Every structure is written in structure tokens, then in C-alpha cells.
Amino acid sequence: MLCPKCQIEMRETVGRYQYRECGLDNVVLDDWPMFVCGNCELKLPRLPNAESVAAPITRNIVIQPGRLDGDTILFLRKAMAITSTEFAAMLRVERGTVSRWENNKSNIDGLTDLRLRLEAIDRLLPPT
Numbered sequence: 001m002l003c004p005k006c007q008i009e010m011r012e013t014v015g016r017y018q019y020r021e022c023g024l025d026n027v028v029l030d031d032w033p034m035f036v037c038g039n040c041e042l043k044l045p046r047l048p049n050a051e052s053v054a055a056p057i058t059r060n061i062v063i064q065p066g067r068l069d070g071d072t073i074l075f076l077r078k079a080m081a082i083t084s085t086e087f088a089a090m091l092r093v094e095r096g097t098v099s100r101w102e103n104n105k106s107n108i109d110g111l112t113d114l115r116l117r118l119e120a121i122d123r124l125l126p127p128t
Contacts, residue, residue, distance in 0.1 A: 001035050001044075003037035003039065003040060003042055004042070004044075005037065005040050005042055006037060006039045006040050008037060008038065008039045008040075010035035010036060010037045010038075010042075010044070011035065011036055011038060012033065012034075012035055012046075013033075013034060013035075013036055014031055014032065014033055014034070015031075015032065015034055015036070015043070016028060016029070016030050016031075016032070017029045017032050017034055017043055017045045019045065019053065021050075022050075022053065022057060022075060023071055023074060023075050023078070024057070024071055024072060024075055025071070027057055029045060029053065032045055032046070033045070033046040034046055051079075054079040054124060055124055055125055055126060057075070057079075058076065058079060058120050058121075058124040058125060059125060061075070061076065061117075061120065062117045062120055062121055062125075067107055067108055067110070067113050068108055068113055068116065068117075069104065070101055070102045070103055070104035071102075071104075073098075073101045073102055073108065073116065074102040076116060076120050076124075077098070077102070079120075079124055080119075080120070080123050080124065084098045084099065084102075090119060091112050091115055091116060091119075092112075092115075093112060
């Protein structure tokens with residue numbers, strides 16, 4: 001694979017990658033296959049299917065303490081592959097409320113936070 005920045009062949013390795021592409025700043029993939037450019041040090045993760053990391057991220061989200069923030073709510077909605085209208089109906093709120101949460105204009109209430117976590121478990125985590 002050629003580096004998109006400097007057009008030099010990248011080497012394949014395994015390492016730690018901060019996975020900002022998922023929309024969350026605090027997601028780090030450990031021991032993850034990636035390509036690294038020896039010239040500019042650009043790191044590109046090998047993600048044959050972005051959905052493959054949705055379950056582990058969701059597992060960590062649903063057990064984190066405190067209320068979910070807007071970026072996390074948006075991540076869960078996108079991982080569920082539903083529109084904001086469908087998401088609002090699922091959580092029994094108005095679509096505008098979902099927009100305010102996702103844009104960090106208001107905070108999700110405790111009961112709806114719990115309902116969202118339970119829906120995420122049901123929809124995104126494989127049964128054990």
C-alpha cells in the first residue's frame with residue numbers, strides 16, 4: 001500500500017491506533033493491524049469492516065459511568081444505522097431533542113440514558 005501523503009510503500013505492522021474516525025476521541029485500538037509510513041509516520045488502520053469495531057466500542061460505552069455525551073450518542077445512533085427520527089421514536093423523545101443531545105446543546109436525562117444503553121446492548125452486542 002502506498003502512503004497517501006508521500007507515495008512511499010507503507011509497512012504492515014500491529015500497534016496502538018487512536019481511532020478518531022469513529023467520531024469518539026477516546027477510542028484506542030490496541031494490537032491492531034495497521035500500515036505505517038516509514039517516511040512521514042502516517043498510521044492507517046486495517047479495517048476490512050468498520051462494523052467489526054462497533055461491538056467492542058459499544059461494550060465499553062454501555063459500562064462507562066456518568067451520562068452519555070453528544071458524540072457518544074451520535075456514535076450509538078450511527079452504529080445502529082437508524083435515522084434521528086427512528087432513534088427519537090425508539091427513545092420516546094422528539095427528534096429535536098436528539099439533535100440537541102448530539103450537538104451537546106442539552107444533556108440526556110438519566111432514564112433515557114439507561115434506555116439507550118439497553119437498546120445498544122440489544123441491537124449492537126452479540127448474545128453471549
